Amino acid sequence: MRGSLQSYRKVSVDSQLSEASPHRITQMLFAGALERIAQSKHAIDNNDIASKGALIGKAIGIVQGLRGCLVMDDSEIGQNLNSLYDFVLSGLSQANINNDTAVLDDVSEILRTIKEAWDQIPQEEHNITAHAS
Template sequence: MRGSLQSYRKVSLDTQLADASPHKITQMLLAGALERVAQSKYAIEHNNTAAKGELIGKAIGIIQGLRNCLVMDDDSEVGTNLSNLYEFMLASLTRANVENNAAILDDVSEVLRTIKEGWDAIPHDMHHITAHAS
């Protein structure tokens, strides 16, 4: 049954991605990172070291991907600020993993939530512009 559910989720995600704009994909990545951080926190709190490492690794991968998609103009304060926030989160996730510290994950979640809220607040008619500032 679990395999069927995972297959359904993958098909559903693949369908969403096929129809998604760059703006929507960024929203999905931010939501995925938030979910992985929450799952990592749960794993730490329940002493599940293997799951913690895997989930933090997935969160790092998502955030690294977001950072790699940034278009850095010479005068882009937004891009620079996002890059700095992504670097902070990457370092914090690594530290949380090494120190087995769930409280650090709360800081990462707060930053991710703030970025996602800002991203979600962008009006639909401006989504074509945000494809360059992710």
Template structure:
């Protein structure tokens, strides 16, 4: 148990220092990575019938996607911003539905969509 707590603490400190040192572009990358990781973990929990764990992980993924959605700039985003807002809303609804229906295919769809967005974001580099 002490080893687990020490590893967890180390991981927390590492993440906190990464966030402090990260550029705004890197922070968005980290959010995408976090959402994708939670979705993958939730799928594993779903397959192992760990209902409470699945719900916790999907709640975290939904909160991350909502954070991405909240970071959109309505004034400068134009049509692209509106499209992203709609896409994030769709992903949030699908994650919620996947949790309710226990459907791993919906998680795969959300992971694929977020993966494509992350790939595009990665492609623009720190120019963002």
């Protein structure tokens, strides 16, 4: 039953991704990272160390992906986001090593704040790039 549910979720996510704008994909990445962090916190609380490690690893991968998409020009926003992602990645590693749910709460709050700002971008600006005139 669990395998069927996971297969359904994968198909659902795959179909959403195929139709999603880059803005929507970024929103989905933030949501996925936050979900994995919440799940890893639950795993720590239940002493499920194997799941905790796998879930934090997935969250790290997502944050690394978000960080890799940054446009690193001279903008303060890009540099600030890069620093925040560094902090989040360090915190996730620390939480994994120390089973520290408080650190997971801290990094979740940072990601949630960034996601909320991202969610506030008006629809008409979703497809504007740095190179647009």
